[in-house]
Amino acid sequence: MSETTFQTRRSFLRSGLVGGALTWTVPSFLAATMNELHAAASGALQADNGKDGPILVVLQLAGGNDGLNTVVPYTNDEYYRVRPRLGVPKRDCHTLDDDFGLHPGLKGLHELHSDGHLAVIQGVGYPNPNRSHFRSMEIWQTASESDRYEQHGWIGRYFDNHCQGEDAGVAVCLGNETPQAFAASNPKGITFRDPNQYRFVGVDEDDMTAEAKSGLFAAMNLNETDAGASIGTLGGGGGQSNTEDPLDFLERTALDAQVSSDNIRGILRSAQNPTGYPNGRLANDLKSVSKMIAGGLPTRIYYVSQGGYDTHTNQKGAHERLLVEFGDSLNAFVKDLKKQGNLNRVMVMVFSEFGRRVSENASGGTDHGAAAPMFLAGGNLIAGLHGTLPSLAPSDLERGDLKYQLDFRSVYATVLAKHLRAPGKDVLRKPFPLLNVIG
């Protein structure tokens, strides 16, 4: 008997509403779909339509990562002049080429580089940079001009333009808050910190109301209202069109929520625990993503983040710990995907809202800056260094910051066009030059 076949009525109810729902008056098409999903959850899923398409994993380094100490320009005298305490000596770096090396903590990332799975894109930013975390993150997430406020995110516009009819699970964010990047006129995407919390807790009680309660829940939330047509994959798409009745929209979302919650938790429960990951939240999140990919969830975009990069004081140790966690977690994730045979369809894109000031400050840290490197990791890219490091010469700086050489939207456009195979112009509102970084 598989893990997801229920032995007792108690565990039947406990295991989630899909189980509970079957005992109540659930329309037969729905029951059939639920059974399929259970089969899926127990690992019998076939990779088919849409489930072997490209996947983008967005990894956000929150707080503003110090790009200069991440990709170290170790032949640049100016770098060591303005960073007397924080400058990383050449001998400690992992060599990328004659002029650049990775921070000593990035052993894991360097291994990806050696294996041909890492592209480093230097000097990425945007015109008229903003030094507020909040505002700069908003600019990256909405892909807007720095003087324009946009309601919707770039991934949201990707939903609107390229994911019509897809279910809400087309994007998954592991976090407490849905990133603004997901905001859309037809919002999609599922956000949860802990997959175990992405569920209705109301039927856990072991009392006389539990059965009746799960019955009501099924009747009200697993409603057949027009949902039959779209439940082929994981339930209907999110978002309410202008003409849709709000109650229909809510019922559709409730059904989506329940089905995707059961599906995701089923996949995570039954998937084998991948090995080789370090400890820590980022590694755990990437591990969950790996399980969801392995389980065949038709999700196209995953969003994860690692915080703590706002290193104003005593940066040295703190930054090193962050980079070790980042590099080792990403390394484990890429190797894991390779083992799964999924690496070629996955692209990881790493960004931070800004880099840091070129000169170190008096507290052994660095202040908010501008341009910084981005990373791409995956099986299908042109590995190595791309782009150019902006000049560090004092006269070339803008308010003490590096001047960007490449608009981040060029990287988005490239990932959209060459990886997700979606024309970036619909998403970014105007064309940006594509980079020769994806195979």
Place this chain on the structure above:
Amino acid sequence: MNEISKSDWTLARVAHLLNRAGFGGSPAEIKELYELGPTGAVDYLVDYQGTGAGLEPPPFTREPIPDLPNRREMRDADEEQRREMQRKRRRLNQAWINQLRGWWFERMRTSPRPLEEKLTLFWHGHFATSFEKVKSAHIMYGQNAMFRKNAAGSFEDLVVAVSKDPAMLSYLDGAQSRKKAPNENYARELMELFTLGEGNYSEKDIAEAARAFTGWTVNRETRTFRKAPRNHDGGVKTFMGESGRFDGEDIIKLILDHPAAAEFMSIKLWEFFAYSNPEPEIINELAATMRSNEYQLRPVLKSMFRSQAFYSTRAGRTQIKSPVQWLIGSLKVLESPLPDPGLCTYMAASLGQTLFEPPNVKGWEGGSAWITTANLLHRYNLASVLVEGGDSVKEVFGDRGLGGPEMGRMFMQEPMMDMDDAEIRRTRRQEMRKRRAEISQPVMKPDMVLPKEARASRDTARKHLQWRLFQSDLRPKDVAAFDQFFADLPGPDAWSNEDIRAVVHAMMSTPQYQLT
């Protein structure tokens, strides 16, 4: 517009009015308003000047803004000391803004002037500014009081007050806008988002308006509005076809002379209070009322709340509750006290609405944007925190019990000024543990929500709870589902308090409950 007649005046319609013009009410409150009849009820809600004013703001708002960091001290300090001063200021303001949030929630719940609070929330979303950028709780409170004072008065006075508001001057960079380098940020949003809407002005109008607002800034000591004549561009501007040595007030007058202004605001008000995409006739009438009353809002509000359209099927139970509406409305219908203020902030924030921190200058998008698969389930689970407490607080605190640092920030009510970081962490941990224990005791009182006499039969219990929670007729299939639910339960006379909690929670964990 056709007015609602006395014969159409039903309890369900009164409940609708109270939900939209306020945050809903208990069965008794609905009854009271019903007795006033349509004219009396709308007058009572809109002409609230004579009604008691409600809860006093937290004490910090009455104290002068502390000079922290002190400018002279800052100048003499080294970088490390400067950072420490800034950290202190952040901590102080974070605690205060949390106090302010708790206070506002309580005021929304208890104010005898529900429309005043509802309008204050509307203006906060309309003229959005965020504590995240403004960073001062005093200034955010000042703005909140300004919205409340001008909530239903003259729209022109309100726009002038907003243009001089220190929070807005800081948020849209007006305070830094000078003759030599006019900043167009405020001028643009003033027309695009606040008064006219896109397509009713030119880029040239923005540039000229920006010149007129130069020199409107904030006094650094008192943090109040100040005109800095030296930074003001006193030259001739050409704005919307008129020329003169305009300053900000003149620009606002010219904007409000534009025919699009009254229509724009009528749509905004109608969409917030009634429904989206209103019929053009409705907007034309409201806009005409607005113009003929020189932008006084009370006549417009009365005309809206008395119109048949406001009570039509397009309006009734078609609005998705905002997180704040969901929270305060739930407390109203359950006749429950306010839970822990940090919990309230956390709940609304995790559902997408942090008071004093709208996401951007456009405010909260609202409507279906409030609902995603994840936060719909989260709403259901948070309802359990209010109604059942106990294990469901895991939804807030996580299995390990204390929540993350983000949550600590929302829960913090005391600045703990003289503590070092280690002490603060320790104190906060103790505090969170204590509050978790308190939050495990749910605010709902079963006897209040389902009194003994309503437990006579399944049918009386269902009707009682359905009216209390939904305040309207539901679709036959929903009623059938509730009937089945009650049939699956033992008779209500046998229910324990825990059973009542479970029943109420089940009824709140429905798509229907998310609508008002």
